[in-house]
Amino acid sequence: MDVLSSAQSPAQTAAAAPRSGSALSSDFETFLKMLTTQMRNQDPLNPVESSDFAVQLATFSTVEQQVLTNDLLTGLGAQMGALGLGQLSGWIGLDTEAKTPVAFEGTPVPLTATVDPLxxxxxxxxxxxAGIIVQRQDIAPQSGRITWAGQDSAGLPLQSGVYEVSVQSLSGGEVIARHDAHVHSRIIEARQEGGETRLVLENGQTVAASAVLGLRPPDTGA
Incomplete structure (x- = not known):
């Protein structure tokens, strides 16, 4: 009688759900007992090949190690997340430049514009x-900080929402380069959302920490 064929194998049990180290150890002992029973009760005229036993043992060992590795990676991920948040707490109060769409809420937004030197x-x-151009505004042909008022061509305020703001560099009336405008604001909070570290800016917008391009001490106006 093939004991392994009449019950769920330990390898299948281990693959079904993550186990603690003690549970895996218990499963391994059970697996060895079942393997020994199978060897004792095999048909003498049609014995199981030794290679088959080796395959069963290797399969269980592989699943066991994979479960332990997954548990380890989960723990490391949690530690790295906490570490990252702790480090980013030092960013609070600094001015940041971030590559992200602009969340407009009716008030002017400080931006950093990049213009081609030519x-x-x-x-x-x-x-x-919706991908519709709602404003074109001439700016000085030089890189630096600008303030976007959030107004249409008639001078009326745009609706609150998220906008893509870019800078087109022109030479002789032809577009020679295009760069995304970067949001410039002060960081007031760092938080974890959905496993991602996000920063809350002074203008109320939240951005991913990975979108930050630069940091500087706040401008005191001195």
Missing amino acids: ADAAQLVVTNA
């Missing part, structure tokens, strides 16, 4: 969530 003119191009 440009003789530049435009700020604003696109809404």
Whole structure:
């Protein structure tokens, strides 16, 4: 009688759900007992090949190690998340430059514009969530900080929402480069959301920590 064929194998049990170290040890002892019973009760005229026993043992060992590895990676992930949040707490109070869409809530937004050095003119191009250009605004043909007022061509405030803001560099009336405008604001909070570290900016917008391009001490105006 093949004991392993009449019951769920320890390898299948181990693969079904993560186990603690003690549970895996217990499963391994049970597996060895079942393997020994199988050897004792095999048909003498049709014995199981030794290679088959080796395969069963190797399969269980592989699953066992995979479960332990998954548990280890889960623990390391939690530790790294906590460590990252602790490090980012030092960013609070600093001014940041981040590559992210602009969350407009009716008040002017500080931005950093990048203009190609060969440009003789530049435009700020604003696109809404539907991909429609809602504003084109001439700006100085030089890189630096600007303030986007969030107004359409008629000077009326745009609706609150998320906008893509880019800078087109022109030379002789032709577009020679395009760069995304970067949000410039002060960090007031760092938090974990859905396993990701996010930063809350002074303007109320939240951005992923990975979107941060630069940090600097706050400008005191001195």
